[in-house]
Amino acid sequence: MNKKYTRGSFKLMKSMNRSIILNMIREQGPLSRADIAKYTRLTPPTVSNIVKELIEAEFVIETTQGASKGGRKPTLLEINADHFYIIGIDVGRYKMNLVVTNLFGQLKDSAELEIKENPTSEEIINTLQQGIHQTIECGNLPPDKFIGIGIGMHGIVDTTNGISLFAPSFGLHNIPIKEKLEKEFNMIVKVENDARTMTLGESWFGNGNEADNLVGVNVGHGIGAGVMINGRLFHGENSLAGEIGHVTIDLSGPKCTCGNYGCLQALAGGPAIAERAAKELKLGKSSLIRELVDDQLERVDGAIVYEAAKQGDVFSIELLHQTGRYLGVGLTNLIHTLNPKKIIIGGGVSKAGQFLMKGIEETIMSRGLTDQGRETLIVPSKLGEQASAIGACVLILEEFFSQK
Missing domain, CATH: 3.30.420.40 (ATPase, nucleotide binding domain)
Structure with a gap:
């Protein structure tokens, strides 16, 4: 029987305005509602309504009060970074490197799993599932706070469908990673080439x-x-x-x-x-x-x-x-x-x-x-051996904060 985990509410993120506000809080926070309205040119009621939704979904929290510019001190907003977690996996030739980060890409947990010699597609999927189950169930973080899984896979990847088209180190074709993992864990899964996830990780949190x-x-x-x-x-x-x-x-x-x-x-x-x-x-x-x-x-x-x-x-x-x-x-x-x-x-x-x-x-x-x-x-690389795995987490963060 497959145990299901709660999927993060990405529906909230599909609005351009919500994404703009989230990114502004992530990059410049803590910020007041008034400052958000000023910088985004959104109306104060629009900002208030979106912020209310984000607070209810626990993506954003109210924090310390800012300096008064006359009148009541404004309440500041920041990303609730440690309330949600992401699993990133770098699938190499001989091992899988697993990491857990919060919404700021800060490392919370890590592990390694060996990959057997000449694995089949099913064995790759099974090893991924084993590592993810262990990470969620045996760690110190609440299982219902995991919102996504990012995979950095060597070789050619169909990123739209999350399929490893060709993994040359294994001699394998058409591994349905996204389909299998989303069915098993009931959360969003993104798959990308490992060199690209490394680059993504360095772009967000490293030397790029x-x-x-x-x-x-x-x-x-x-x-x-x-x-x-x-x-x-x-x-x-x-x-x-x-x-x-x-x-x-x-x-x-x-x-x-x-x-x-x-x-x-x-x-x-x-x-x-x-x-x-x-x-x-x-x-x-x-x-x-x-x-x-x-x-x-x-x-x-x-x-x-x-x-x-x-x-x-x-x-x-x-x-x-x-x-x-x-x-x-x-x-x-x-x-x-x-x-x-x-x-x-x-x-x-x-x-x-x-x-x-x-x-x-x-x-x-x-x-x-x-x-x-x-x-x-x-x-x-600033992120070293964990660059591709952390970059795999960024695949989910991009989805979370996307302004597309």
Whole structure:
């Protein structure tokens, strides 16, 4: 028997005026009703009526009294941030990262679930359901205060219908995530590509919150980008926008999992770093890596290479520097195509940023067309490993505060 949870009342949010008022309170609050009417140019009775509905729905609360401008002190309004909660999930290659945030994106809980090797679609859905049930039922937060679930899924996603069209790390097609989870939990579910949720999270709560034209690059097992233009995620005609991992960098390069040769992902993704390291070590290269894996070269992965680099291993440092050069070529292509104000680097491989950045910067400086292009800001993710999961929560916040 499926246990049902109370769905948040998103019907209240469908009015443009309500959304305008909510956003104003979120961004500038605490605010008085008079200030809201003044800034929005809505009539005081309209503001009062909408605020009354929002207070009754417990989305907004009355708080301390403001300064008097003659007459009675005004009562101020603010978002009831800790009265409702959102679950965000980042579905990676080997694990699912779950977070719970309030309406301000503040982290309230987190957990990890392993993903079995070569899972079926049903097993992915079951693992998602298991993690969500555990999060809701075993946490310290009231179950009836959860209002939505956001999913950041690698690969190609049909965001309208919430379907994972192609999850390359699993070799799976057409996973009906939204349908299954909405039926199970009776709350709104939004599904998006993980690089885009990372970008969304950074845009709202991280290093991208002052840039309307932004690209977030998720560098992990695979490489993907979230493109934000004029403050909105750009998906392209068939949800392919941002598949930078499959931009060809070297026509004679190694074969990629997509079947093409020389893709950025095949040169700079986590498995590519490990493969290059193991290949060179088999040819007799000297490196601390041998000691770290007890000469079992099949154990080499990106994390081991990074650990060796941190300990001063020259071979690992140079390997990561070369990886940075490959990434620099991909980022230069992005700069020339989209001309963003800022590029944010996230994902597991980005932890090695101190060793990657020199190669990235050298490549952009040598290949950029203009001084302005060469000076494009390249920064690390502020939200780190939880960026995609927190960004998945923002999928629900966008729905909640949407002014569309």
